Amino acid sequence: QQPVQSPQAVILREGEDAVINCSSSKALYSVHWYRQKHGEAPVFLMILLKGGEQKGHDKISASFNEKKQQSSLYLTASQLSYSGTYFCGTRASGTYKYIFGTGTRLKVLA
């Protein structure tokens, strides 16, 4: 079942923060985050494996809740380059079938 992301879209000014959520009705084995620019392939950002895990690099970080049913991506002090569509991705447990969340369009304005 496809994970649901919220919000569907968000508009920010440079320097503002954003949070993108990815929710599933079932526990996820792991969750990946990607950013996709228009007309390009998705670019991998990070992976979370364990319930309660938090990780990040630079001004982008993510968390995975204890039940492994929700992950959040945190963008702090946003830059123009952060604009794009963000997807969470996951595999069905025990398989290699890989599906994406519904997506969140983010636009950063100068």
Place this chain on the structure above:
Amino acid sequence: DAMVIQNPRYQVTQFGKPVTLSCSQTLNHNVMYWYQQKSSQAPKLLFHYYDKDFNNEADTPDNFQSRRPNTSFCFLDIRSPGLGDAAMYLCATSRGAVTNEKLFFGSGTQLSVL
């Protein structure tokens, strides 16, 4: 550099005229995926392979078929393209050693149907 290569980058076909999209990889990955992505939507899984083991999504139209003749190459055949098949088609791979690995993507093929 090891990579995933999709050809062509842009493909124009006529309504009902068969078309083949290709994907090759130098990563020696066991798993290969084909996704269809329409404007403002998430990539939608069409097929995936673990080596030669083929997995077809239940809602993938019969009009779409795939071949993987060897580890390096994978093809997506659209037998009779309709206007609704215009989309970006993404090929991706993963190593296949464990199920939590990220995907490596090709640059995609943008298909137009006239």
